[in-house]
Amino acid sequence: MAVMLASAPAHAQKPSERAKQKQAAEAERAELQQKLNALKRDITQTEAAKSHAADALAQAETAISDANRALRDLAGDQRATQSRLTQLNHEQERLAKTIDTQQKRLSLLLRDQYVAGKEDRIKLLLSGDNPNRINRELQYMGYVSQAQAKLIDSLRANMAAVESNKIATQEARDELDDIAREQREQKAQLEKEKARRGALLAQLSGKLAGQRKEAGNIERDEQRLGGLVDKLAKLIEEQRKADAAALEKRRREQREHNERQEQLARAKAKREAESKAKVISGKTAKANPDAIDNDEPPSKLVARNELVPEPAVQAVGAGRAFSSLRGQLRLPVKGDLIARFGGSRSDGPSWKGLFIRAIEGAEVRAVAGGQVVFADWLRGFGNLIIIDHGGQYMTVYGNNQAVLKRAGDMVNTGDTIASAGNSGGNEQSGLYFEMRHQGRAIDPSGWITFR
Incomplete structure (x- = not known):
């Protein structure tokens, strides 16, 4: 215990593997987030509505979403670290038993050697005893020495493994302490932001109710979402073209490389053929023009320079094409379907998606595999997540209490991506769900199975 306590400060100073992975992931997301922020600014600057009561909730609702996502990530880290700690403890127990067994074997081996081998090799050779007996004794001593050396090496290796295990165990415990501290901080932040949002809601309730009844606000909300989807589609298409161009460039360079290799191989084959023809011409008056027919063809000489396979360009939704999933998708959250696509609404234009009433915090799941292309707060839709399939x-999930994935994350069918709520100034807790193709909202009813 004293060793662990003494070593704790040294380990606390060294960045953990978990911290390094988090830093790398955040660095990768930074560029993508900058592009998404630019899209949001562009949409905000070009819309007619300059002020909305829900905007006052944006910071609190975004902070609630971030805190919930951080808590979920920390819970996953905690489970993984606890599992690793359990494995380390089992390994420590196994090593302790192995070392105990090896020490007992070494003790017996040394005792037997002491009892049976009082004479060393020199004394045995000079004893004048029967040569056969001397040879047997020497061989026996050699076997004992080899077994003893192997046992000592193994024992040393296991003792080194014990020390390494102790260090790794302490690091895992330190990591669990860090996670617990982060969880306490995030929970405190979450409670603080929830209280702040509650106070703002009470203060703005009348203004929000009035603004929700204005048809113009809803139309602007839909235009805002449509503009975001269009810009995201353009961004995705630009990225796809850039990836395709980079792939074609790599393939072109590979072809040029192969052509150069083939030319070198042909030149080499030609030189070898000319050299062989000279040898033959020295022996015969006439060289055989078909002398190189039995040689390896130049094309086989470059067989080792085959085209390096490039990563395949696939749709984001790995597996089956999204268009083949019609009629097989499940509702993204459990709840009551209170609004359908095309249904009339008293406070504005018809619904462009589904609204599913659900308890706050209910798990929202991806209806199909794909890549998260937007995960942020948007006026009218609160904490919003969009997946490109x-x-x-694309599928759109709005009014969430928290988005649990980040832009750029890959998701599979059924993965939990958010938790239901009433962000964005919505009166009821639940999920707003849309499906879009080529930027236009489409009726999810033909795609979703409601069984």
Whole structure:
């Protein structure tokens, strides 16, 4: 215990593997987030509505979403670290038993050697005893020495493994302490932001109610979402073209490389053929023009320079194409379906998606695999997450209490991506769900199975 306590400060100073991975992931997301922020600013600057009561909730609702996502990530880190700590403890127990067994074996080996081998090799050779007996004794001593050396090496290796295990165990415990501290901080932040949002809601309730009844606000909300989807589709298409161009460039360079290799191989084959023809011409008056027919063809000489396979360009939704999933998708959250696509609404234009009433915090799941292309707060839709499924299909999940994925994350069918709520000034807790193809909202009813 004293060793662990003494070593704790040294380990606390060294950045953990978890911290390094988090830093690398955040660095990768930075560029993408900058592009998304630019899209949001562009949309905000060009819209007619200059002020909305829900905007006052944006910071608090974004902070609540971030805190919930951080808590979920920390819970995953905690489970993984606890599992690693359990494995380390099991390994420590196994090593302790192995070392105990090896020490007992070494003790017996040394005792037997002491009892049976009082004479060393020199005394045995000079004893004048029967040569056969001397040879047997020497061989026995050699076997014992080899076994003893192997046992000592193994024992040393296991003792070194014990020390390494102790260090790793202490690091895992330190990591769990860090996670617990971060969880306490995030929970405190979450409670603080929830209280702040509650106070703002009470203060703005009348203004929000009035603004929700204005048809113009809803139309602007839909235009804002449509503009975001269009800009995201353009961004995705630009990225796809850039990736395709980079892939074609790599393939062109590979072809040029192969052509150069083939030319070198042909030149080498030609030189070898000319050299062989000279040898033959020295022996015969006439060289055989078909002398090189039995040689390896130049094309086989470059067989080792085959085209390096490039990563395949696939739709974002790995597996089956999204268009083949019609009629097989499940509702993204459990709850009551209170609004359908095309249904009339008293406070504005018809619904462009589904609204599913659900308890606050209910798990929202991806209806299909794809890549998260937006995960942020947007006026009218609160904490919003958009997934690109390839083939110009996107699904939209709005009014969440928290978005649990980040832009750039890959998701599979059924992955939890958010928790339901009433962010964005919505009166009821639940999920607003849309499907879009080529930027246009489409009716999810033909895609979703409601069983």
